[in-house]
Amino acid sequence: MAEEGFKRKLTAILSADAVEYSRLMGENEEATVRTLNTYREVFTALIQQHNGKVLDATGDNLLAEFVSVVDAVQCAVAVQKEIKARNDELPENRRMQFRIGINLGDVIQEEGRIYGDGVNIAARLEGLAEPGGICISKTAFDHIESKLPYGYDYLGDQTVKNISKPVGAYRVLMDPRVTVSGKSINIKFPIKRRRSVIVGAVVFLTIVIAVVIWQFNNSRVSTQQRSDDQKAVSISEKSSIAVMPFKNMSGDLEQEFISDGISETIISVLSRMPNLSVVARNSTFFYKDKSVKVTQIGRELGAEFVLEGSFLKSGEQVRINAHLIDAQKGHHMWSETYDRQWTDFLIILDEITLAVARSLTAEIGMTFPYDTATAESTDNVEAWLILQKAHVHFKRFTRKDNAMAILLSKRAIEIDPNYSTAYAYLALNFLYAVRYRWATSPKKSMAQAKETTLKAIELDSSNPVAYTTLGDIQLLQKNYVDAQVAFKKALDSSPSSALTHWYWARYLLFSGQPEEALPTVKASMRLNPHYTWHYPIVSGRIFYHTGRYEEALTEFEKVYELSSKGKGSEYLSNVYLAMTYSKLDRDKEAQYHIEKALEYNPLFNLEARRRASLFKNKEDTDREIDALRKAGAPEQPPPH
Structure with missing residues (x-):
């Protein structure tokens, strides 16, 4: 009978122990302690990422618990791969390996510690594991057999110390395999070089993630063709994912733009999926460098699933770690760590993507046409890297950075003349030079913006950035029919993008359709909960032009608040x-x-203000001008 103050629970237990620790200490105590502390940090970080908790870390031993045995095994695999990668950088005689044992069992809990046979079995299984390996109990295996893309060698029933009954044990094979009738079969993935750098390489990953999520929730999405307004309203009905900023693990801030670019690319590709809502970059990057639980992120962003990961480039080595998580339950659906040579980056990313696709599709019992997915991309790593640097300057919104973004975009095009995305962002930078009065010749810059965006569309007829830029050019020139065509194509190309919905709502406002614009702007703000000041300005003007002035006031007060924090225009607010x-x-x-x-x-x-108005109908312009006149706005500029 349990004593007072104790409680029992079923939990997944991970027990780890360093191999040949005494020898390592005997040879070099200081170096061994440094390595142990480093590897203990690896354990702690990955255990926390996988929703686990370190209970004890005395000497060279570590004990942790997890709510889910799936999380425990995925964590163990990630730990062993991370430690192996770090060991490869050390002399052979200084490498520290760990054995890991995992059990799912009943334990007694008292003041943050756990006791009982469940813990003892995990410790005994650890002793059965090979150095750098993982051994799990049959009870654990029964819960993960069809849920993880690993193979397992059955070791039979093992008699272990202080446990009365033999314990069924399995060795975890960490490469993607399938276990059939007790035999583990390696899956060989074909390597195929496509036109891809990060965009092309992640496209399979992102499409499969979208398919996984859609499969979980397909009953909630209509298969009928929707109107543009219905598409906007249906955003709340779709399954949703938040792609978090990938962590830059190098410690080198000069590489930050690469890890950011990986996340942004995945967001861009996923936003093209019609049956998926994708939280905007601005909202997911709100959490960058913040320690927030995945369940909280999912709740605050309205996301059912979260993709997070890390990136490390050291010399000619690259390491990418990624986790797809059920944000409601906090459970990992998929997790993997990849270590490769940077020189083979493109081919290797293709191989990784195929492996990920196969493991995920195997998990949910469906087929997927791996070789038919395509996305606009470049096959030149240098061109992609330069364009990511251009993005960094673009986001700073200064005259100097705009000029640098234009220069870098041109350089990316020089490296790859068929790089549609580079043309699209070059056009966008030309347009911003006109809009913010940075251009020395606005007429020339506008012509360059139009020419380059048409080139982007010629190279990729589904480029949403090119279509929103073209639509904006047409709107500024008051070509409303052409603007409508461009913005519709942007929305069709990227139906889950907050930005394409914002552009479409803005067009509807200026073309005299504020009632139709309302559901679209609401959809854009749902996709971007941590929106910039541009969003409530459009929603406020929509409410204003539908006569809902109190609601308009609420939106403009949001703009005022953001502007007071340096995140908007104090003048316009x-x-x-x-x-x-x-x-x-x-x-x-x-x-x-x-x-x-x-x-x-x-x-x-x-x-x-009247001269700069983009409204198609004079009465809409008058509605704003008359109110400003009543408030005391001057009719003419001040005399010089």
């Missing part, structure tokens, strides 16, 4: 607040915000 207060007949507040707007932009005047 005051303009829109003045406009809305004026409609609500709150004249003092309207006048106050006009005065504040003039402080931020002394040249603000109604004549310039």
